[in-house]
Amino acid sequence: MTGSHCLNCNATVHSRFCPDCGQKSDTHRIVLKHFVMHDLLHGVWHIERGILFTIKEALVRPGQAAMDYISGKRIRYYNVFYLCLLLIGFTVLLSHFYESFETTHATKSNAQSEHIKNFFKDNLKFIVLSIVPMLAICGYLIFRRLKLNLAEHFIIAGIALLGKIFITMVGISINFADRWLPDFMGYVEAVFPFLILLWPVWVYTNASKGRYRFGGLLWRFIVFYLLFLFLMLVALIAVLFVLTGGEDINFK
Incomplete structure (x- = not known):
């Protein structure tokens, strides 16, 4: 200007x-020096800083970070859902390099099961992101003292999913050390499924700081996971019904 x-x-x-x-x-006016030093490096640094800050917050204080974002403190955060898609891409890329994901380990299967497997493979990002509305619905119905609407619970669920994806990515990366430290890495790798499964506990405990006692949180998380499991089963059955046309599913 x-x-x-x-x-x-x-x-x-x-x-x-x-x-x-x-x-x-x-x-x-655009000149070479300013383009390199400001437009390129400055722009990349700001994007990267926002990504790193958002990931750090999603791990260290996910619930409070979500509450801050909901309250309007948003300038330092990278878009959570874009970041989820970015990390999903990195996770898939890592999995392709890890030998346990190679097709040499695949077993022969029939056309129906191949169709189902290909569907899940081709729509992985949508399947992973579908966790967000399920978590949001569970959180909205159970953690009423947060006094948030359903859309705001989507933010908490997005932060929770971001943590899950990042932990998955780290877990796959650690798998590469198997050949050098097989015994030790076996114990380390066993922890990651539990971290991923229980991550929403940390997120909602952090978000609802001081609003519930231990007993109140305990029964709420039991109901939370039961409801989440129910929603996942309903979604899975619906997808399989559409893919198979209502026929019996055979994975042999």
């Missing part, structure tokens, strides 16, 4: 940002 007018929309500007379109008032 030059003078007192926005170069993007030509609105009058009296501050660092255009009041109409939000573009910076110091926009200038």
Whole structure:
């Protein structure tokens, strides 16, 4: 922008940002030095810093981070759902490099089971993201003292899923050390499924800080997991019914 007018929309500007379109008032001609040092490196650093901060918050204080985001403190956070998709991609990439995921270990299966397996493989990101509405519904029905609407529980569920995906990615990465430390890594790897399974406990405990006593949290989490399991089974049965046309499922 030059003078007192926005170069993007030509609105009058009296501050660092255009009041109409939000573009910076110091926009200038693109030159090589500024492009490399500012537009490229500065932009990448800000994106990376937002990603790292969001991942750190999703691990260290996931529930409180979600509550902060819901309350309006959002500028430091990278979009949780975009980040989930990004980490899903990295996790799938890692799994392709790990020998236990190679097709040489696959067994011969019939056409029906191959169709089902291919569906889950081709729609992995949507299947993983479908965990979010299930967690959100469970949280909305059970943790009423948070006084959040269903959409706000989607944020907590998104943070919970982000932690689950990151832990999965770390677990797959650790698998590469099997050949050097097989005994030790066996114990380490056994921990990860429990971490992934119980991660929502940490998220909602952190989010509901001081609102429930231990007994209140305990029975709520029991109901939470039972309801989540029910929703998952209903969704799975519905998907399999559509894929098989209502026929008996045979994985042999």
